[in-house]
Amino acid sequence: MSLYVMKFGGSSVGNTERMQRVARRIVEKQDEGHQCVVVVSAMGDTTDELIDQAMLLNPEPPAREMDMLMTTGEQMSMALLSMAIHQLGREAVSFTGWQAGFRTEPVHGKARIMDIIPDRIQAALSQGKIIVVAGFQGMTPDGEITTFGRGGSDTTAVALAAAINADVCEIYTDVDGIYSTDPRVVKCATKLKEISYDEMLELASLGAAVLHPRAVEYAKHNKVRLVVRSSFNNNEGTVVKEEASMEQGVVVSGIAFDKNVARISILGVSDTPGVLAQVFGALAQEGINVDIIVQSGVKNGEADFSFTVSECDRAVAVIESIKGQLPYREVTSEDHLVKVSIVGAGMISHPGVAAQMFDVISKQGVSIKMVSTSEIKTSCVIDGNNLDEVIKALHTAYNLDAEQQVFVGGPQDRR
């Protein structure tokens, strides 16, 4: 007997029929002799519909009241799923976030979990019941309802798995697992059998739609064994764990890409301490996320540095606005670029992997505008026009092509 946490996203419970399928799936797991704690998201478009209703009344609704509103979505799902399980003759009991013992910091819309007190879940488990927990929500010490923000239901599942010491945390979604690259671009993308937490994190742009990076980090920190699999078939899925088996001899596990990347360069900045902090502090204050930052040395007391953002015009405006405090010669920018990354734990022990990447890209007649590396990842910022060709060439070069074509359908779960 194992203890499973099973998380089902919004599209997996998007209508009555899907809800019934999920209920059967849970009952089958119990039939195999396992204990089941289920985490469920709001059904299909419920969250968007609630947001629309709110916007009609108040375009800037208070965060506290938005949390009150949004948490009803998961509460509806959990109650309906419990009813569907009862219909199959099993006892199920649903818990809201606060009932399940999720204690969070006193922040609305993006609260972090401080503690989980799973007494009620454990009591119900010991009575042989199936537990259904509302994802994405908790309560502050003052009894205020909070939500976890994006990736909240994944995080609920992983944190709960850690708290109750579950054997496995299964993330059910509408794709079969994590792929070597986006199957919509490369038809022969391979489904990965396993992947390490770090690789998964570096592949965020590939995997974020099915498994939120925050949940992966939580899983890594608490050594929770994750399985990403489809709620629509019984295929095996992808195991995310501490160290993927090295026996596979895989150097590169996956190829990720971000579209909508802009490069901004600040040229001729006088090299005084605190310059970088000043620039990126100003950007952070405006809520602009910076991805890659590259500085390539100092010449005559002046430095050039470049970084990437998704919001080109806003970022340039911020840089121009601080010219008074931060003298520089020139700011240049280039929009509509893409970032391509190869990720693999095997890169650490295999020299020349990055060189091969540059070679493959240049053979596609594409010039590389920026490079950034980590121990298990190499990213290149390139022109966006030839993206598909570049990814296909890299996918083949690193032996990732599957023998069979993969079909991935349906909308992505969002939470």
Next chain:
Amino acid sequence: MSLYVMKFGGSSVGNTERMQRVARRIVEKQDEGHQCVVVVSAMGDTTDELIDQAMLLNPEPPAREMDMLMTTGEQMSMALLSMAIHQLGREAVSFTGWQAGFRTEPVHGKARIMDIIPDRIQAALSQGKIIVVAGFQGMTPDGEITTFGRGGSDTTAVALAAAINADVCEIYTDVDGIYSTDPRVVKCATKLKEISYDEMLELASLGAAVLHPRAVEYAKHNKVRLVVRSSFNNNEGTVVKEEASMEQGVVVSGIAFDKNVARISILGVSDTPGVLAQVFGALAQEGINVDIIVQSGVKNGEADFSFTVSECDRAVAVIESIKGQLPYREVTSEDHLVKVSIVGAGMISHPGVAAQMFDVISKQGVSIKMVSTSEIKTSCVIDGNNLDEVIKALHTAYNLDAEQQVFVGGPQDRR
């Protein structure tokens, strides 16, 4: 400065525009210098839609999970209404039943309130905030979410008014107040300026759609001053209080009626102790509500008695099923009858009121099949065919006709 509890039913907040109107109304009350605690029902058809969703998954859903599901309706309303109030530049804070301190017995679907601990409401009031509370819901001592059943939001409002010692509890609905009879039948029905709790209770069939009897009882017990008024206009409404002013010289305050009444008579029952208990115990066990019960004496050790129900065939079947234990000669029944009642605290001191009623009814050529009286009410069960004429004649006879015709529109609030 007075402390108001303002309750808005489902049709009063049925769409964005209505929600905004309610928000303005609350802000106006605050502008007049008052403190406002608002109780709100689920929007329009939300409750029915949730029930429909549940039925698709489980025709007999567990009551606990139904409570989990149903309480989301009020939670959505309260959050949206708070947002609408914020949009008008005021601070509003919403509370679910458990946050508002409603402690109930551990029963699902029809829990009774055991206690209210309004600490959080009082703290927020002292900060000058408008409080919005979800109607119809509470929590057991074990942290289980419960609902109050029909009339739940009215009861929430009244119980809260008692707990925080509010000056007035206003029940906003889609009619102007309590009428002397159903304005859909008698066009010149009068809106009552005031009415006593007892009269209101006896007029249940008239008033139940706008103010649930359970809430009236609660108000009576706790001496909560109630006002029933429209959320669509500023008319004064009807005050429900301990003793309506006697100066008005009103003998009969209102005329109520129930359609779909059946009379069942059990003839020749041997008059042994416990006979009545046996009959009505058996009916209660089948969930059949009995209204009037009349027994008119014993003859030769045998008694005849009659009672009214709404479910004729089922009641007859129950009586026939207990013939083994309870020997009787014959059971007869008559369906499609109506009950007409005149209600008024003034009846106590005015003899002849009932006689006048019988006279008016017989002048309409209608025969009276059963009579039942209380101190402030006389009811007659009659044939249903001439109902409208009988009510109009009684309305005129007791000087209830208004000078102007009344318009009442819109669907009735259900909670």
